[in-house]
Amino acid sequence: MVRGSRSRAWLLGAGLLVSAGLLVLAAGLSVAVGAKSVPLGEVWSAWLHPDDSYTSAIVTSRLARTELGLLAGAALAVAGAVIQGLTRNPLGDPGILGVNAGASASVVLVTATLGAGAGRSVWAAVPGALFAAVAVYVIASGGPRGRATPVRLVLAGVAISAALAALVQAIALAQPEVFNSYRFWVVGSLAGRPDDTVDRVLPFVVVGLVLALLLPRGLNALALGDETATALGLRAGRTRAVGAASATLLAAAAVAAVGPVGFVGLAVPHVVRSFTGSDHRWLLPYCALLGPVLLLGSDVLGRVVARPGELMVGVVTAFVGAPFLIAAVRQGRAGL
Amino acid sequence: MSAPAVARPRTAPVNRAVPVNPRAVMVSGALLVLTLALAVLTITIGELGIAVADLPAVLAHQGSRAQEWVLYSNRLPRLLVAVGAGAAFAVPGAIFQSVTRNPLGSPDVIGLGAGSAAGAAAAALVWPGVVPVPIGALVGGVVAAAAVLLGSGRGLRAPYRMVVVGIAVGAMAMAFVQFVLARTTQQEAVQLAAWLSGSLQSRQWGDVVTIGVALAVLLPAALALTRRLQIVEMGDDAATGLGVSPGWTRGLAIMVGVALTAAAVSVAGPVAFVALTAPQIARRLTGSSGPGMVAAACMGTTVLVAADLFAQHAPWGAQYPVGVLTAGLGGVYLAYLLVGEWKKGTV
Numbered sequence: 149m150v151r152g153s154r155s156r157a158w159l160l161g162a163g164l165l166v167s168a169g170l171l172v173l174a175a176g177l178s179v180a181v182g183a184k185s186v187p188l189g190e191v192w193s194a195w196l197h198p199d200d201s202y203t204s205a206i207v208t209s210r211l212a213r214t215e216l217g218l219l220a221g222a223a224l225a226v227a228g229a230v231i232q233g234l235t236r237n238p239l240g241d242p243g244i245l246g247v248n249a250g251a252s253a254s255v256v257l258v259t260a261t262l263g264a265g266a267g268r269s270v271w272a273a274v275p276g277a278l279f280a281a282v283a284v285y286v287i288a289s290g291g292p293r294g295r296a297t298p299v300r301l302v303l304a305g306v307a308i309s310a311a312l313a314a315l316v317q318a319i320a321l322a323q324p325e326v327f328n329s330y331r332f333w334v335v336g337s338l339a340g341r342p343d344d345t346v347d348r349v350l351p352f353v354v355v356g357l358v359l360a361l362l363l364p365r366g367l368n369a370l371a372l373g374d375e376t377a378t379a380l381g382l383r384a385g386r387t388r389a390v391g392a393a394s395a396t397l398l399a400a401a402a403v404a405a406v407g408p409v410g411f412v413g414l415a416v417p418h419v420v421r422s423f424t425g426s427d428h429r430w431l432l433p434y435c436a437l438l439g440p441v442l443l444l445g446s447d448v449l450g451r452v453v454a455r456p457g458e459l460m461v462g463v464v465t466a467f468v469g470a471p472f473l474i475a476a477v478r479q480g481r482a483g484l
Numbered sequence: 485m486s487a488p489a490v491a492r493p494r495t496a497p498v499n500r501a502v503p504v505n506p507r508a509v510m511v512s513g514a515l516l517v518l519t520l521a522l523a524v525l526t527i528t529i530g531e532l533g534i535a536v537a538d539l540p541a542v543l544a545h546q547g548s549r550a551q552e553w554v555l556y557s558n559r560l561p562r563l564l565v566a567v568g569a570g571a572a573f574a575v576p577g578a579i580f581q582s583v584t585r586n587p588l589g590s591p592d593v594i595g596l597g598a599g600s601a602a603g604a605a606a607a608a609l610v611w612p613g614v615v616p617v618p619i620g621a622l623v624g625g626v627v628a629a630a631a632v633l634l635g636s637g638r639g640l641r642a643p644y645r646m647v648v649v650g651i652a653v654g655a656m657a658m659a660f661v662q663f664v665l666a667r668t669t670q671q672e673a674v675q676l677a678a679w680l681s682g683s684l685q686s687r688q689w690g691d692v693v694t695i696g697v698a699l700a701v702l703l704p705a706a707l708a709l710t711r712r713l714q715i716v717e718m719g720d721d722a723a724t725g726l727g728v729s730p731g732w733t734r735g736l737a738i739m740v741g742v743a744l745t746a747a748a749v750s751v752a753g754p755v756a757f758v759a760l761t762a763p764q765i766a767r768r769l770t771g772s773s774g775p776g777m778v779a780a781a782c783m784g785t786t787v788l789v790a791a792d793l794f795a796q797h798a799p800w801g802a803q804y805p806v807g808v809l810t811a812g813l814g815g816v817y818l819a820y821l822l823v824g825e826w827k828k829g830t831v
Contacts, residue, residue: 239648290823299644303588303822306651310756311815317681317808335662410655454666463666466659473652474635477645 160430163423167437171218174444178214179207181448183456213338215346217444217461219353220338220402221412225439226360227398228413229420229431233367234391235285237298238418238476242277242399243410245301246308250280251403252334253312259330260319268342270352273400276312281396284308336409336462338447345405352401357436359394363387364428371426409462411469412442418472442468508770508779515782519567522789526566527559530797565687565751566792566806567785568695570758572748574784575706575777576741577759578766582713582775583734583741586643587821590760591745594650597759598657599628600749601680605664609672618694621746628653629742640734682755682807684792691751698747705740706777713737714774755788755807757814762787764821 179191186194186203194207224242231240231247242248254276259267266272287304288296320330332340366387369377374384402409416439417431424430443461446468450459528536532554534547542551577590591597603624607615615623633639635649665676678685712733716723720730745759762784763776770779788806791813795806 244651287819287822288826290826299648300822300826302648302651304819306593307815307818307822309815310811310818314756314808314812314815318804318812321804321808454663457666459663459666463659463662466655467663470652470655470659473655474649477648478635478637 160424164433164437167434167441170441171437174441174448175214175218177448178217178444179210182206182210182451212343212346213341213447214444216341216349216405217338217447218440219346219349220406220409221440221443222436223353223356223398223402223405223439224409224412224443225416225435226357226432227395227402229417229428229435230360230363230367230391230395230398231413232417233363233370233428233431234388234395235296235298235301236371237296237301238479238481239298239302239414239473241411241414242395242402243408243412244414244473245305246280246284246312247277247396247399248403248408248410249309249312249316250276250278250283251400252276252408253316254279255404256316256319256330260323268345268348268404270349270401270404273404274396277396277400277403280308280312281392332460333407335460336407336465337460338406338443339458339460341405349401349405352397352404356394356398356401359390359397360432363391363394364432367391367428368426407462409443409465411465411472412439414476415465415469415472416442418476505770505772505776508772508776511766511769512779512782515779515786519782519786519789522786522793523563523567526563526789526793526796527555532558561689561692562684562687562792563789564692565695566684566789568692568699569684569748569752569755570762570785570788571703571781572695572699572744572784573752573755573758573788574762574766574780575703576745576748577761577784578763578775578777578780579706579709579713579737579741580759581763582717583737584640584643584646585717586647587764587825588647588760588818589643590763591741592754592756592759593818594632594646595628595652595654595657596625596632596650596742596745597749597754597756598654598661599631600625600746601754602657602660602664603627603746604750605661605676605680609664609668609676618698618747618750621750622743624657625742625746625749628657629738678805679753681805682753682810683805684752685803685805687751695747695751698744702740702744702747703777703781706737706744709733709737709740710775710777717774752788753805753807756811757818758784758787758791758810760821761814761817764817 176188176191179195180186180188184206186206190203191207194201194204195211198204198208227247228241231242231245232238234240251273254274255267255272257276258272284301284304285296287307288300316334320334366377366382369380369382370384370387372380377384377387399413416435420431420434420438424434443465446464447461449468450461450464453459524536524539528534528539534542534551534555538547538551541547542555545552547555573591576596577592580589580591580594581587583589600621601624604617604621606624607617607620631653632646632650635653636642636645638645640646661680665680668676712728715726715728716730716733723730723733748755763780765787766776766779766783769783770776772779787810791809792806795804795809798804798809
């Protein structure tokens with residue numbers, strides 16, 4: 149048994165390396181593919197030795213977009229995995245549970261009242277994300293037997309998302325001159341974001357990921373139920389607080405960076421769990437590596453299918469990720 | 485009438501000798517009067533509004549040219565589409581809520597509206613002129629309904645499963661619509677974007693004809709199914725014992741519901757949550773235990789006409805697509821409905 153688990157650990161460790169390789173490949177493709185394609189070899193040399201050439205200019209401009217995808221993809225996938233662990237809910241995803249809608253509503257509200265400069269800060273997204281998360285949880289656990297089952301959380305997320313998305317639309321339509329540049333962001337897009345977005349978002353993603361690093365043992369214990377977890381010496385309340393802080397920061401940062409992109413947080417943990425099982429010590433690192441692979445891959449796909457224009461990445465992830473919601477329901481772990 | 489104002493439990497026995505519920509008749513009548521008042525308001529208020537005193541003259545084609553234009557080219561088609569689409573959204577809501585025995589199983593929650601929108605967008609922009617838009621909407625609605633029923637793996641027996649699968653199908657359908665939008669030229673895309681959130685702006689007489697024909701054919705069919713649906717709600721065994729085939733009744737009802745939703749979406753866009761809320765409110769007002777098509781239709785009409793009136797003359801200036809308003813209010817109502825369902829312990 150010990151030997152079996154040791155060779156499994158080796159296998160999963162090697163898998164992490166493969167995932168890192170996939171991540172590099174996805175990042176390379178994200179820089180190479182577009183209206184003007186650049187061969188992968190030239191991407192590499194232009195990145196290492198930037199010069200004044202046209203190719204180099206293209207690579208530099210696409211690099212910013214790729215960095216954004218790396219950060220947002222990791223943030224969304226880890227946030228999804230943490231939410232799924234905390235709520236013991238295989239349908240968890242910051243998009244489905246309304247957190248993204250809350251974050252974008254508060255970004256739009258802040259922009260409308262305090263101006264575009266304030267709206268670009270990640271802090272503008274945090275209160276809305278927190279509000280939506282709490283509201284969804286409260287609605288879902290309403291009632292005397294107060295248990296937030298997966299389906300209750302999803303439905304509460306639909307309700308909150310619908311109301312907040314309508315608010316976003318209403319504000320955006322009332323101030324068209326302010327929100328013209330938000331048209332793509334509202335659907336979720338890696339393109340056309342201000343240059344300093346990566347710098348603004350990076351600290352939040354790092355803090356969120358570091359908090360997530362503290363969580364695996366706690367989440368593994370929570371999966372056994374609150375009573376068993378307490379008997380094992382876990383402070384369930386503290387795990388929940390750290391987890392909620394981590395997921396909220398990550399989702400808010402991702403939304404501030406690229407808009408409300410859905411289904412990445414659902415699909416990636418779902419795929420990863422099929423080979424790691426439910427051990428969060430493996431699940432979370434894999435999500436951090438494979439989340440960007442899905443997001444960057446979707447972005448590349450969006451540039452290919454709608455040539456010469458491009459499809460916003462939020463549209464592609466909805467199409468690619470929604471089937472995982474059906475798959476998760478059919479597996480029966482959602483209690484449906 | 486001693487029925488309480490709140491909805492009775494679904495399992496309450498249906499023991500009326502007459503199939504007509506007097507309270508439902510009263511409620512429907514009141515809603516019709518209210519709709520008429522809202523309709524007069526819709527036509528009369530605002531910058532271009534026709535004064536109430538002039539209205540009979542304009543209706544008799546004796547008004548000024550400006551007044552005639554406002555009424556016949558602008559406000560009347562829009563009003564009539566709102567009236568028709570309101571009923572055509574609400575009746576499928578009543579049908580699906582009855583068939584799934586669940587207030588959340590309404591077409592806009594389980595992705596049928598989005599599916600119809602995807603079909604309509606494809607018919608309008610991907611293959612323009614090949615298929616009429618309403619037919620495209622119908623095909624999209626059928627595909628979405630089939631995807632939800634097959635995707636859930638257990639069909640109608642697991643309504644909550646259907647709801648979650650429907651969220652996924654709806655997300656994919658809306659993604660497809662965005663894909664279509666991204667591929668079209670700017671001008672068409674701007675027009676479609678307003679329609680996409682559900683809008684009644686600049687409706688034409690052609691839209692009135694579309695929704696009118698659909699209602700003329702499908703509403704009687706829905707009414708004819710009401711009694712059977714009511715019996716099927718009591719349980720498959722009871723229905724079979726009473727000589728009503730549950731399978732056929734549900735199948736026919738779903739077809740009528742999908743077709744009506746497609747008609748409504750093709751003229752008004754996927755207006756959110758009228759299908760969810762109108763039948764529920766109607767059911768609470770009439771205190772009836774059955775699907776109550778007539779009351780639901782009247783309530784849908786009232787809701788959509790009122791929402792569109794408010795959307796046109798909202799105090800904050802900008803003209804909103806009516807769907808933004810219904811989505812906001814409907815989302816709040818959905819949350820309220822959910823808490824009520826949890827308290828009953830149905831999930």
